[in-house]
Amino acid sequence: MSRSQPFVRSLFDAVFHRPQMQAVNGYFSTFTAYAPSFTTWQGGLYEAELTRSIIESGADHASKLKPEVSGSAQPIAARALAHQPNPWMTTPQFIKRVWTMLQVNDTALIVPMLSDDGSTITGYYPILPGQCTAYDVDGALWLMLTFPTGDETLVEWSRVGVMTRHQYRSDLFGDGTNVLQPTLELMHAQNEAEQAAIKQGAAIRFIGKLSQNRNEEDRDKARKEFNAQLSADNAGGIAVYDKIFSDVEQVTPQSYTVDAEQMERIEKSAYRFFGSNEDIVMNKADEDTFNSFYEGRIEPFAVQLGFVVTSMTYTANEIAHGNSVMFSANRLEFASNTTKLNVAVALFDRGIWCGNQVADVFQSAHYDGGERHVIRGEYIDLALISEHTAEQAAQAAQTNANIAAIDVSSGYGDTKEVDDASETK
Incomplete structure (x- = not known):
């Protein structure tokens, strides 16, 4: 019996379902460029050890x-985003890949996964085309995606999530990371110099002065005989020479490498470009350092990703009615135990957090009844505070008047005190 053919032949087919190419009417004209396009950068940014470490540490965080899904509309894609945006990636892997592509190329593209009907979004996939060019298709903006495998497809701009950094010259895409090329070249030159220094330092070199003039054949023979003593077979480590040489002097290898101060400037240039630092990369950051990194790098990324996914998932009408997808992080997991305790007590006592949310801060298991919100007894609704205060004041005035009347009848006071008590009431 013949074997049945698989439903899809490649990841390209699985994501795009082998779409039919549509005729284009030319490049999509923008304000700054007639033919706007985005090309994956081949400058080796992700191949350098330092820059990859910086990108990787940010991607991990x-x-x-x-994902936080809000609103009454609950599409399939939003539910899938909570755990697995596509069949090949979990949510952390999806976010990590989007971050990495954005840092390397200054542009990250996310396309929707569609069901068989071609319209229902079932998930999201971050793509890395070799080139992306904007075209006009019947007056609408479409993107032509060209992949290194040679596959091509057209996708509506409204269906593609485009995240950018350093967006200035291009109306649609980021400007690219070519500005870091000089730093990468210095890093590469430093690595080459260090390798050359190690190789040269491993070789023992001498200059020998012959005692008298020799022909070329004798000089070659003398050189080979002396060099033979420098091999690994010479266990004693002593080289000797006879009267053929009048003097033998060892040559100390000299090689140039970037000094520590210059290397520090190179590293700071890379850290500055990515908005990171050595403590973040080496996982040595304290609470304040991490909070600064979160607010400066992670939070802007989360906000942009949330708006991009929301625009891909919901219609304008659904967004207007409060439907959205946003991304948040529990920064308290990185905070000190003192900070965790202070924040947890303040928010739990005021009914803002439930017990399970406090448990999440301390990485503890949820418990029965932990979803309830409680509040401390001495707190009062602000809208009712004037009512309660007036009632208590009236009761206190009546009590004082009664005490004054008793004192008068007992001879401990006078009529004026009673009148004052009445006025107080």
């Missing part, structure tokens, strides 16, 4: 972001 960003992958902890949690």
